[in-house]
Amino acid sequence: MDARELYQDIILDHGRHPRNFRELPQATNLAHGHNPLCGDRVTVYLELDGDRIKDLSFDGRGCAISTASASLMTEVLKGKTLAEADALFKGFHAEVTGKAVPRLPDALAEDMERLAPLEGVRAYPTRVKCATLAWHAFEAALKNGAAGTVATVKTE
């Protein structure tokens, strides 16, 4: 496999210029993700409005894959309901780990399409953790509930 198949332009772009890369002062939920293997850290901030994700953002330091994955995640999850976000996480996780992808509602097809450039990590088992780090932090942030609670998530 060629490096360009993993590092597609969209990944390089989001890696260099991550979207929603900031702290969210009004966050209702947040969690820290940590990959002890490489020392990468990400903090995911959520602003929930009922069961809808009104806003989300992230900051931290990481490789191009983890940064791009976090950035794309914030783009697709903004405005989603928690049920939709959960379905997207399950679908994305299955895609990058090479498992059977669950059937997703048609309304989410376009979002899955947006995450597709990350599928290249499937060929790099050691890099799957990079792609899922922010998503695990997102999940932890949901569980954490009240603002300010902090959990270090492990990966895979």
Add this chain to the structure above:
Amino acid sequence: MTHAPKFSPLPNNPPPFAGAPKIRGAKLGLDPRAVKRDFPIFEHNPGLVFLDSAASAQKPAAVIDHVAEFYRSDYANVHRGVYRLSARSSDRYEGARETVRKFLNAASADEIVFVRGATEGINLVAYSWGMAFLQPGDEVLITELEHHANIVPWQLIRERTGLKLIVAPIDASGGIDLAAFEARLSRRTKLVAVTHLANATGAILPVETMARLAHEHGAKILVDGCQAAPRLPVDVRALDCDFYVFSGHKIYGPTGIGVLYAKGEILEAMPPWQGGGDMIEQVTFEKTTFQHPPHRFEAGTPDISGAIGLAFALDYIEALGRGAIFAHEEELTGYGVDTLSRLPGIRLVPAGQRRLGILSIDVPGIHPHDLATVLDQHHVAVRAGHHCAQPLMDKLGLAGTTRASLGIYNDERDIDSLAAALAAAQKLFT
């Protein structure tokens, strides 16, 4: 393949048998291209540019085949059977200990304890010697260049002993600041525990001087020789160190075996660490008396084939010549420094005045894991990350580095491949 005669000589004198390659380059200076042909991994992975020997070195056919041959012809448990086969196996196991003794120039084979690796060796010293002899307020002095294996064991016994862990800093050049090191020595210092060659940067430490300074203050010194033993001639008596540890798998030997050297009188005074078979003199339910070293510290069935494989690896590199290996590593390190220094946008992590065998690379703007993935696309195998030296990375202000490390099978072409792959990665990411 034909096999060795049934009664093989001891492993410090490897039996010649078909399938084991002749050792090339001996005494003539080292020819890495010929050495490479001794390592089957390169036959099975054509085009592999292996620059990760510091994590674990590849194995010569001499080790792989001789270990198989040992299992075929001489294997039985050691120190237990009265039958001749067991005696032969024991002889070969103890012969391996003698090979290690010679390799380190220890005074006696009783000073050589087989362990799982450097990590276990350091833990053994911490839990046996440290727990027995360290009092609250006693100090253990390490450096900023240490591998986690020489940090965490001291932290683990800190709560139980009350020891204080003191850290000697590096200077601006990345080498150990010897004045600062000396300033941290005092009557409270009971142990100095330092790496001989820093695995994250390649800095060589002046351990002979550090041993003298430690002894002047009444402290003992443990040297972590994981990266030095495969690259430098090591003489524990000339260094006058009290403990020396290294791992078999980094010195072209098997995994699961390593060595703790300790001065005889120190080992003799140390309590057992683990209990079980082989380490006892007499056992009743009331009381057990223990064997003398080294067996006191080798509870249970040891890694017999590992020890024998390690001895073959040591024989292999002795035959190449340890002076020749050192010269080769120095020359190739110099070539690597020159080549990489000419590449724009690439920074070598400083390693003091003396760097050997390890080139730690920082490319600002490219994460080490991204860099290593692209290098892998070019068949260049390197390590990326913190190299189990997180405190050092924090000090250097780096999340991690991309580390190329050299072995006896590497040559200039490997460095050139690395340089080309680095340039390709830069092109991709910038």
